[in-house]
Amino acid sequence: MTKFRFKLTGLFVIMIGVSVLAAGLLMGNSYQKNHQSALRDHMIRELHVLNAAVQWPVTGSEAERSSYLQEQAARFKEIAGMRVSYIRLDGKVMGDSDSDPATMDNHLGRKEVRQALAGGTGSSVRYSDTLKQNMLYVAIQVKDEKNGIPQGIIRLAMSLGDVEKSLNNMWLALIFGLLLLFVVAGIVSYRVALSVTRPIERMTAAAQRMANMDYAIRVPEGGRDEVGELARALNAMAGSLQGQLDEIRQNGSRLQSVLDNMTSGVVIVAHDGRITLYNREAEALLGSNVRERVGRSYTEIRQHFELVGLIRESLNNPMPLHEELTVYYPEERLLAINLAPMTISGEEDPGLLLVLQDVSAIRRLESMRSEFVANVSHELKTPVAAVKGFAETLLAGAMNDPETARSFLTIIQDESDRLNRLIGDILELSKIESRRAPLQFSPIELPVFLSRMNEILTAEAAKKNIVLDVQAEEELFLEADEDRLGQIIMNLMQNGINYTPEGGKVKVRAEIVAAEDGEEERVRITVSDTGIGIPKKDIPRIFERFYRVDKARSRSSGGTGLGLSIVKHLAELHHGSIRVESTVGVGSKFILELPLLQP
Template identity: 75%
Template sequence: MTKFRWKLTALFMLLIGLSVLAAGILTGNTYTRNHQAALEDHMIRELRVLDAMAPWPTDGDQSSQSVYLQSLAQRFKVIAGMRVTYIRADGVVMGDSDHLPQTMDNHLTRKEVAEAIATGTGSSKRYSDTLKMNMLYVAITSSVKDADGKHGVIRLAMSLSDVEGSLNKMWLALVFGLFFLFVLAAIVSYRVALSVTRPLEKMTSVAKRIANMDYAIRVPEGGKDEIGELGRTLNAMAGSLQGQLDEIRQNGARLQSVLDNMTSGVVMIGHDGRITLYNQQAELLLGSSARERVGRSYSEIRYHYELLNLIRDGLNMPELVHEELTVYYPEERLLRIGLVPMTMSGEEEPGLLLVMQDITAIRRLENMRSEFVANVSHELKTPVAAVKGFAETLLSGAMDDRDTAISFLTIINEESDRLNRLIGDILELSKIESRRSPLQFSPIDIPHFLNRMTELLYADAAKKSITLDVQSEPELFLEADEDRLGQMVMNLMQNGINYTPEGGMVKVRAEFVAGEDGEDSDIVRITVSDTGIGIPKKDMQRIFERFYRVDKARSRSSGGTGLGLSIVKHLVELHNGTIRVESTVGVGSRFIMELPMLHQ
């Protein structure tokens, strides 16, 4: 913009300089013409006075006239200070104040003489070969005719050296005046150019920042002229762009938030195979970050050969595709893939929108449901088949044998009890999972509570000579649903009794969990351990699944349904607690429950 300012200043100066120069030349020429015209008028008046005072002689011969006119010319030169010349109508010089007439050329062709003869007055300005200087000549015809009846010519000649000196002084003053005016005009031009270019510089700077997406910048308010209006228009444009950009950013942020919080992985791929969008769920499902993928080809996605083939086919033949495939990195997952052909902005050929859903948990739940139905069917079928079989045997004639009938009826009763327990556990588990039975929290005196549990199970333990060792920290209280807590502890103690050989031991310990500073925390730990058969390591992860049994024959003989530990786990989670198991085969097992002492 500085270059533009100097160019504008130079243009103003050039225009002003040309205008001043033209004005100076016009003024000088006008002054010269006016001065010369005034001088000519003055000389004409002096010639007329001269003619009136000493008219052209009419008497005497030519020689005497010449002598008379020569004397007049010399006398009037002294008076007027100018050269005086008397010229006859035929151009012969009759008298001259500066030279002898006999030595002078015929003056008929002189411009001022010819004009005077023709019009009465004449003038000219030329270089005098006689006097070697510029001269101004003015001539008039005499008022009196000569002896030949013609008017002679009287001429005054004046040196222009004085006039030229005066004109030179005038030109010098004019040049200095014009120079001063030019300097003043240059200063004014620069200020004018500055007043024009400075707002333009600011506008240019603002426009550049707007081009760099800095829409908060504004041009300072100007006047009411066109530049001020341009500044206000630029500010209005910046404000409009800022509003639109804010809206675009908000929409982009909302869209990005939606994409980041989607439970589905979303990947957009252009027609050239380059990835343009890669959300957080896609990072989780495919094991790579958006920074590694966006802008690069989909073929660089490693470890997913089947997915690459699916994308390649989708780009080659754009059509809606739904597939399920398993990926093994970063972990094994079953994904439902949706390929949707779509045209990206600014592209003519369609790209792909890849939507991925992790259905591993859904399939696992479906499998668990299928297994649950199969297990329930199997568990129900066994006692029902036993009851039906023994009942049919009795109806076929075994009723007549009293001992056989009593034996069969005893088996039918046991199987009925087992069937009843199974149905009760299934209903209980369903109720817990569906949260149809809300918990009723109340303070529980743990020492008193554990003693009551021991009394309820003492008879079962005594049958196998199993010692029940129950200990609790004194004055230990826990806020829980007493009935549900009893279910949890009873199930764990009953399992310990069932899977511990005769003469073994089941221990129950209740205590506060020590905090990091050594003080008691607000967590209560209840541990149930036994000296039973133990749990193999391969079964540890599945011990809390429904109908899962480590030793199916032993569980069946002990009357277990396979739902006890699953019920315990659900109840612990409803109390916002945790449960884990530690076990060694042949040594025993240890179940550890940790429950919050208080509930909000």
Template identity: 80%
Template sequence: MTKFRLKLTVLFILLIGFSVLAAGLLMGNSYQKNHQSALKDHMIRELHVLNAAVPWPDTEDQSQAGAYLQGEAKRFKEIAEMRITYIRLDGKVMGDSDHAAETMDNHLNRAEVKQALREGTGSSVRYSDTLREKMMYVAIKVKSEGSGGQEGIVRLAMSLGDVERSLNNMWLALVSGLILLFAVAGMISYRVALSVTRPLERMTVAAKRMANMDYATRVPEGGKDEVGELARTLNAMAASLQEQLDQIGENGTRLQSVLDNMTSGVVMIAPGGTITLYNREAEVLLGSTNRERVGRSFAEIRQHFELVSLIREVLDNPVNVHEELTVYFPEERLLEIHMVPMTMSGDEEQGLLLVLQDVSAIRRLERMRSEFVANVSHELKTPVAAVKGFSETLLSGAMNDPETARSFLTIIHEESERLNRLIGDILELSKIESRRSPLQFSPIDLAGFFGRMSELLTPEAAKKNIELDVYLEEGLFLEADEDRLGQIVMNLMQNGINYTPEGGKVKVRAEIVETADGEEEAVRITVSDTGIGIPKKDIPRIFERFYRVDKARSRSSGGTGLGLSIVKHLTELHHGTLRVESTVGVGSQFILELPLLQP
């Protein structure tokens, strides 16, 4: 923009300079012509005066006439300092104020002489080789006053040096004025050019910033002329672009937030095989980061050979694909994969959109549901078959034997009780898992609570000669649902009694402890026994429904296989934790920790 400003300034100066120079030339030329014309008229009048004072001699004696005219020319030279030349009609010089007549050339071919012979008056301007300066010559044709009627030409010459000096002075003043005018014009032109180019320069800078996506820049709007209107239009365009860019940014942020918070992995692959989108869930499922994958080929996902092969196959043959695929990195997962070919940004070739869903938990739940149904069916089948078998035996004639009938009816009653407990536990577990019966928290005096638990279980422990040892700190209270807490403790103590041989011992301890973060207090209830113990391989699974370490012993003890599962769920509802420590042949220890105050 500085170059443009310089060019505009120079253009203004040249226009002004040429205008002034042309005016000066016209004025100088006019001055010169007017001065020469006035001088010519003045010289003609002087020639007539001279001719009246000294008329052309009326004699035919040329020598006498020449001497007379030579003398008069000298006299006038002394009086008026004018050069006078007397010329015959044939061009011979008869007298001259500055030179001897006989030494001068014939003047018949002089322009002023020729014109005077034709018109009576003639003039010319030329450089005089004799005087070495520019001269104006004026000649008139004259006639003697006598009867002889002699004719001749009188010429008056005057130097134009004064005129040239005046013109030179005028030109000097003109050039000086022109230089000064150039300086003033340069300053004014620069200011004018600056006022024109500065807004354009600002607009250019603003346009460059807008080209670099800086739409917050603005241009001073100025006046109401075209430049101001252009500035307002540019600002309006920048504001519109900024608004659209902000909206695009918000939409992009919103879309990115949606992608990052999706529970499905999303991967977008361009037609050339380059990964262009890789969301946060895809990072978790496939074990690599967005930075490692975006902009690189899908073939570099070397940890998932089957997935890469499937992608390559769909890119070669674009069809929708829905499959389940097991991946082993970063951990074993079952992924449900949807592959959809899609056209991107007007490309003729098709890219690929992958949607990945971890269905490991779903399939595990489906398997657990299936196993649960199978287990329930199996558990129900056993008592139903016993009831049916013994009742058929009784109907077949065993009723006639009172002792046998009594024995069979006792078995039918026990199996019915077992069936009732099983159905009750299933319904209870279903209610707990679905949270259809919310907990009612209240402060519980643990001393009275464990006293009631001991009263209920002491007769059962006495049947196997098992010592029931309950100890807890004094004044210990706990905020919990008393009925549900009773289910937890009852199940743990009954398990200890059931799996402890005769003469064994079941201990219950309750104490205040700090939580792992050290900020809150919790009540730790420990139920330990001297029973058969649990193998280490079975400990992770003992809280599963219907899982039994010793199936024969569990059935003989009347267990349904749902007790520990119920305990686990109720503990979680109380925001507590439950863990097991056990050694085979030594005994087991269940450690229950519940917050002193519920969150």
């Protein structure tokens, strides 16, 4: 833009310079012509005065006439300061104020002489070899006053040195004025060009920033001329583009937020096999990150051979496809994969949209549900079958034997109780898992609370001669749901009693556990027994529903297989945890840790 400004300034200066130079040349030429014309007219008047004052001699010899004219020429030279020449009609010089006529050439061929002979007056400008300067020659024809017969020619010659000096001075003034005008014109032109180009520079810079997607730029709008209108139009365009860009960015941000927070992985593959989109969930499900995947071919996903095959098949045959396959990287998962052809804007060939969903948990839950239904069916079937069998036996005639009838009725009652407990535990577990029974937290004094649990279970423990040893730190309070906490402790203590041989011992300890790395203090309740213990292979599954280590022993003790599962869920609802340590033949230790204060 600076080059354009200087070009525009130079153009203005050249135009002004050419105009002034042309005007100067025209003025100088006109001045020269006018000056010479005025000088010629003056000299003609001088000649007429000279002709009137000095009559052309017609008498005497030629030498006398020449001498007379020579004297008159010299005398007039002194008066007028101009060269005077008297020329005969045949061109011979009869007298001259500056030279000897005898030595002078014939003047018949001189331009002013010919013009005077032809029209009465004549003039010319030429260089004088004698005086070495330009001279103005003016001549008139002298006629006899009586008969008008031509007698000769009088010529005046005047140096043009003064005129030329005046013209040179005029040219010097003109050149100086022209240079000064060039400087002034340059400054004025630069200011004019600056006033024209500066808004254009600003608009050019603004347009370049708009090309770089910076639409917040604005240019001064200026006046009401065309440049101002252009600036206003540019600002309006920038504002419109800024609004559209903000909307596009907002939509893009919303779309990116949706993609990043989707629970399904989304991958878009272009028709040439390049991956163009790879969201956060896809990173978690398939491994790798966006930088490693976007812009590269899907064939580089070497950890998932089956998935690469599905993509290749869908690209070759663009039809919707749904598959479930197991991936082993970054961890083992079962993925539900939906592949659908999609047209990407600007591309004729269809791309491919992959939606990935981790269905491992769903399938595991389905399996657990099926297993739970099967276990419930099995657990319910056993007491129902017993009740049905013994009732049929009684109806078939066993009622007649009082001892047999009583034994059978006792069994029916026990199985009915067991069935009632099983149904109750199933309903309780369902209620806990569905969070339909919100906990009511309140401060609980553990020494008093555990003492009450001990009193409730003392009679049951006494039947097997089992010692209950319950101890808690004094004034130890815990924030918990009293009923649910009682359910936890009761289940753990009853398990200890049920699986401890006669003469054994069940201990309960409650204590504060020191905080670790900024965590809040926790309360640890430990229930240990001297029972049969749990094999190491069974410990990871001990809290599963209906899982029993010794199925025969569990049924004989009246257990439903749901107690520890209920304990685990209740502990988690209290934001706590439970774990087990056990040695076969030595005993088991259940460790329950709960926060001192609920969050």
